[in-house]
Amino acid sequence: MAIYDVKSNKAEEFINDGEIRETLAYAEANKHNEALIDQILEKARPHKTATGYHCAGLSHREASVLLACDIPEKIEKIYQIAEEIKQAFYGNRIVIFAPLYLSNYCVNGCVYCPYHMKNKHIPRKKLTQEEVRAEVIALQDMGHKRLAIEAGEDPVNNPIEYILDCIKTIYSVHHKNGDIRRVNVNIAATTVENYRKLKEAGIGTYILFQETYHKESYLKLHPTGPKHDYDYHTEAMDRAMEGGIDDVGLGVLFGLELYKYEFAGLLMHAEHLEAVHGVGPHTISVPRVKHADDIDPDAFDNGISDEIFAKLTACIRLAVPYTGMIISTRESEAVRSQLLRLGISQVSGGSRTSVGGYTEKERPHDTEQFDVSDQRTLDEVVRWLMENGHIPSFCTACYREGRTGDRFMALCKSGQIVNCCHPNALMTLKEYLEDYASPETRKVGMEVIEREIPKITNPKVRQIAVEHLHDMEGGKRD
Ligand code: SAM
Numbered sequence: 046m047a048i049y050d051v052k053s054n055k056a057e058e059f060i061n062d063g064e065i066r067e068t069l070a071y072a073e074a075n076k077h078n079e080a081l082i083d084q085i086l087e088k089a090r091p092h093k094t095a096t097g098y099h100c101a102g103l104s105h106r107e108a109s110v111l112l113a114c115d116i117p118e119k120i121e122k123i124y125q126i127a128e129e130i131k132q133a134f135y136g137n138r139i140v141i142f143a144p145l146y147l148s149n150y151c152v153n154g155c156v157y158c159p160y161h162m163k164n165k166h167i168p169r170k171k172l173t174q175e176e177v178r179a180e181v182i183a184l185q186d187m188g189h190k191r192l193a194i195e196a197g198e199d200p201v202n203n204p205i206e207y208i209l210d211c212i213k214t215i216y217s218v219h220h221k222n223g224d225i226r227r228v229n230v231n232i233a234a235t236t237v238e239n240y241r242k243l244k245e246a247g248i249g250t251y252i253l254f255q256e257t258y259h260k261e262s263y264l265k266l267h268p269t270g271p272k273h274d275y276d277y278h279t280e281a282m283d284r285a286m287e288g289g290i291d292d293v294g295l296g297v298l299f300g301l302e303l304y305k306y307e308f309a310g311l312l313m314h315a316e317h318l319e320a321v322h323g324v325g326p327h328t329i330s331v332p333r334v335k336h337a338d339d340i341d342p343d344a345f346d347n348g349i350s351d352e353i354f355a356k357l358t359a360c361i362r363l364a365v366p367y368t369g370m371i372i373s374t375r376e377s378e379a380v381r382s383q384l385l386r387l388g389i390s391q392v393s394g395g396s397r398t399s400v401g402g403y404t405e406k407e408r409p410h411d412t413e414q415f416d417v418s419d420q421r422t423l424d425e426v427v428r429w430l431m432e433n434g435h436i437p438s439f440c441t442a443c444y445r446e447g448r449t450g451d452r453f454m455a456l457c458k459s460g461q462i463v464n465c466c467h468p469n470a471l472m473t474l475k476e477y478l479e480d481y482a483s484p485e486t487r488k489v490g491m492e493v494i495e496r497e498i499p500k501i502t503n504p505k506v507r508q509i510a511v512e513h514l515h516d517m518e519g520g521k522r523d
Contacts, residue, residue, distance in 0.1 A: 056279035059317040072109035089363040098133040100366035105312035108364035127359035142191040151197025153270030159337040170400040183403035185223030188481035198233035226441035234281035240288025252294035258310025296330030328369040335415035362388030374419040395423035438470035468510035
């Protein structure tokens with residue numbers, strides 16, 4: 046029988062089913078143990094240091110106790126600490142990105158995904174390099190600087206060379222004032238050699254959702270194709286890091302399996318990466334299964350309510366305080382609103398989840414991967430964020446200055462984000478307002494910038510930021 050070993054390179058050992066079951070039993074037995082819960086909450090809360098704040102984070106066992114707890118006052122406390130952590134390390138900045146679907150050819154049989162091989166309803170499409178250019182220009186015209194590329198798994202139609210060509214094309218498009226400055230990649234698990242190629246192509250984060258950590262369910266949900274191999278999929282992040290990729294993004298597709306099981310597995314995965322590679326996941330995404338062509342989300346009976354979803358997000362925030370958290374347009378404006386306060390640091394905006402969708406006038410549905418709940422334009426999302434007290438950020442400076450992996454984490458832990466990310470966010474916001482925003486959004490944004498400048502505590506940095514912001518009005522760009 047496999048034993049739990051956080052440092053093992055075998056999936057069945059670092060995501061050990063026995064350990065997860067014991068964790069869930071421990072959490073259930075202690076869900077009303079107020080003394081223990083208070084102790085865990087005290088450990089999780091941000092502690093002031095000479096330079097900023099420090100957070101200890103939580104183990105998968107501790108965090109699972111909080112997730113199991115159903116005492117209303119304690120849940121309130123979880124939310125409160127999640128908000129404190131969010132403020133301490135990320136402030137009110139929200140990073141904006143958009144997905145770019147390259148190809149929906151896929152040889153897998155994932156039962157929840159409309160791209161599954163047997164689905165004959167959807168037209169199969171793969172962008173040519175010219176079409177990639179056109180999509181990128183459409184995204185740049187909206188104001189985007191960060192993309193997450195998405196593709197089905199198909200070694201013949203979407204080999205690694207195709208993905209690399211697309212990345213090269215994306216980075217080569219210089220259009221008006223816009224450049225795509227960071228390309229994150231969400232493609233199927235691959236080899237160390239291919240991860241090395243992605244690294245050389247200059248990608249940002251490599252994102253791969255585990256879908257479910259529950260092996261038995263995983264095998265049923267992925268009955269055919271290369272993705273059927275649970276171990277190969279689960280060990281992908283280790284290969285990515287071996288291939289030199291510093292920033293990896295984890296995620297679970299909530300609704301497929303029991304959320305408490307997934308939660309413990311997700312945190313064990315994060316602990317494993319930290320223990321072996323010295324750096325935990327750069328981001329965690331929290332997608333929920335959506336309606337899609339050939340897919341009915343009700344067919345998966347582990348769907349979670351908005352309430353549980355909020356609690357889950359807050360508990361992740363407490364457990365891994367230095368990891369960015371992403372929410373996509375799968376979620377509605379109302380859900381996104383609540384989750385932003387509880388720890389989300391990145392959102393997509395103006396997204397189209399179809400291959401070639403950005404160059405179409407109307408939102409196309411025939412090749413869409415899933416229904417998009419938040420169908421607002423980027424301009425509307427940016428304005429909404431600001432009206433709700435957030436600062437939309439298009440910043441990619443960390444990545445461009447080589448501040449990835451543990452170097453990014455060190456900045457985050459140093460508490461110096463306020464003198465680094467905050468001015469950068471304001472400058473990229475100003476760039477957006479000058480070049481792309483509607484007059485209404487621009488007005489709201491200018492007021493936000495005025496209000497936020499005094500928060501830069503270092504006078505020298507503040508002075509430089511004010512000068513840069515002023516220069517932008519004369520057309521100067523980064
Ligand atoms: N093909 C790659 C893979 O298999 O990992 C990645 C790209 S896939 C286009 C991106 C993600 O979309 C999947 O990992 C899955 O979690 C999510 N997804 C698939 N079907 C979905 C659905 N019906 N609702 C919500 N998300 C879905």
